[in-house]
Amino acid sequence: GITPLKASGRSDVMANLFEWNWNSVASECTRVLGPAGYAGVQVSQPADSLRRTALGDGSDTVLHPWWEIYQPVSYELTSRMGTEAEFRAMVRTCRAAGVKVYVDAVVNHMTGQGSVSYGGTEYSHFAYDGLYDAADFHHRGEECSSSTGGIEDFNNLRQVRYCELVGLADLDTSDPHVRDTLAAYLNKLLGYGVSGFRVDAAKHVGQDDLIALRKKLHRTVDGDRPYVALEVFGGGPGSLSPQAFTEAGSAVLGLDADIQIKNAFKSYPADGTGSLATLRDFGEGSGLTPGDKTLSFVQNHDTERNGDSLNYKDGATNLLAQQFLLAYGYGTPQVYSSFAWETTDASPPSGKDGLITDTDCSDAAWVCVHADAAVTGMVGFHNRVGDAAVRNWWDDGGNLIAFGRGRAGWVALNNDRAAHTRTFSTGLPAGTYCNVTTGVARGGRCSGPTVRVAGDGTAEVTVPAKGAVAFTRADRV
Ligand code: LM2
Ligand code: CA
The missing domain is CATH 3.20.20.80 (Glycosidases)
Incomplete structure (x- = not known):
């Protein structure tokens, strides 16, 4: 693993x-x-x-x-x-x-x-x-002072701790x-x-x-x-x-x-x-x-x-x-x-x-x-x-967002009902990457569509409706 x-x-x-x-x-x-x-x-x-x-x-x-x-x-x-x-x-x-x-x-x-x-x-x-x-x-009339013995007021410290949650016997x-x-x-x-x-x-x-x-x-x-x-x-x-x-x-x-x-x-x-x-x-x-x-x-x-x-x-x-x-x-x-x-x-x-x-x-x-x-x-x-920080955040103010995790990986997510194509800054080295949301990279091959990152770290990506595109450095094929 x-x-x-x-x-x-x-x-x-x-x-x-x-x-x-x-x-x-x-x-x-x-x-x-x-x-x-x-x-x-x-x-x-x-x-x-x-x-x-x-x-x-x-x-x-x-x-x-x-x-x-x-x-x-x-x-x-x-x-x-x-x-x-x-x-x-x-x-x-x-x-x-x-x-x-x-x-x-x-x-x-x-x-x-x-x-x-x-x-x-x-x-x-x-x-x-x-x-x-x-x-x-805990019993009603003892630690619990609510009239029913149940928690009636969820903002009352004693009731929350000492009274019964939906009638369950309270240890x-x-x-x-x-x-x-x-x-x-x-x-x-x-x-x-x-x-x-x-x-x-x-x-x-x-x-x-x-x-x-x-x-x-x-x-x-x-x-x-x-x-x-x-x-x-x-x-x-x-x-x-x-x-x-x-x-x-x-x-x-x-x-x-x-x-x-x-x-x-x-x-x-x-x-x-x-x-x-x-x-x-x-x-x-x-x-x-x-x-x-x-x-x-x-x-x-x-x-x-x-x-x-x-x-x-x-x-x-x-x-x-x-x-x-x-x-x-x-x-x-x-x-x-x-x-x-x-x-x-x-x-x-x-x-x-x-x-x-x-x-x-x-x-x-x-x-x-x-x-x-x-x-x-x-x-x-x-x-x-891993622990790489979120960086390079981009959004269209609506439902299309993209960000990197350090320089280790990059993702775009689209919650719109239509696909969006644009050129993103991925922050990753030039290369061809396997989109892990639809494919698996194995033995230098991707079982689904790939993304090409140019020398300046940019890539033209189509993010599907209600879908995502993501890859890490390890997903280079
Ligand atoms: C939880 N977290 O604090 C659980 O996540 C939640 O799912 C549990 O409630 C609750 N606390 C107690 O562990 C569920 C369920 C209740 C159900 C209780 C106990 O949501 O509806 O209550 O489990 O099975 C049921 C009846 C309720 C009755 C109670 C006791 O729905 O009407 O109260 O049993 O007989 C008289
Ligand atoms: Ca309790």
């Missing part, structure tokens, strides 16, 4: 294969992720969870919605995605393919409903698998027994070869408890500190803002970045063609958390549904946005792929028992953004330009 060039030592591009079963993740690591240059893969919450046996209160119509997994009932690793043995085999296979595994970890809460699970754990409300009892949770993460139990679970995963975590609902745990928990974590099998990315939605004041969490983990999720990306590419709600020229100041310059402290993405499983971000239904615009993020180099970029859906509660493709079936990227039930040639070409671009 390609050696990532980033100085951080924890490079580089991550795929987020949301609700893929373990066997499917394993084969994707070998077949696509490793060969394309992905350095990591985020997998779904692996602990045993709620398995509904009846529909809820009538507001939902799906027996096994995707969100069952956010209601853990124990830390046994039998889930909708597979068995513990399959999980371990997946981690081994991915690591052998050069792809590190990052786990979605739910530490704020346990399930708030049901009594049946995927792994057969026995549980009831506030009593889970012999791990926790009622004293290990008292200041309690030594709770911290030790969580650390034992996460350390088991690290022992299996996992490299880090996406911490669900981190805002609702709070900085002090997150820092205390992180101190209990072992090193990874590679000898590194685990990468810990905290989920903190923007919009909260002061201590509840993502900016206030950047020191409580390795990074925070780029949940404001994906909103800016949507607004630049789509101008929602106008649904126009956006304004890519605004991206000249994308990143810290547009108020986002520092790049080296951010796990960035165009969407995740929440934002693709709640309207904050673009999603796969945006088609070519979504792919172009993925290309931009990989080209620009803000944050640790992550590419999200999951299943197609029509309603927000929809289940991933599953049997009647709720067990998720194998992913088939050629089946319209799945959406494999990470494997699209337009995206994999830019994963290689991202790896090859």
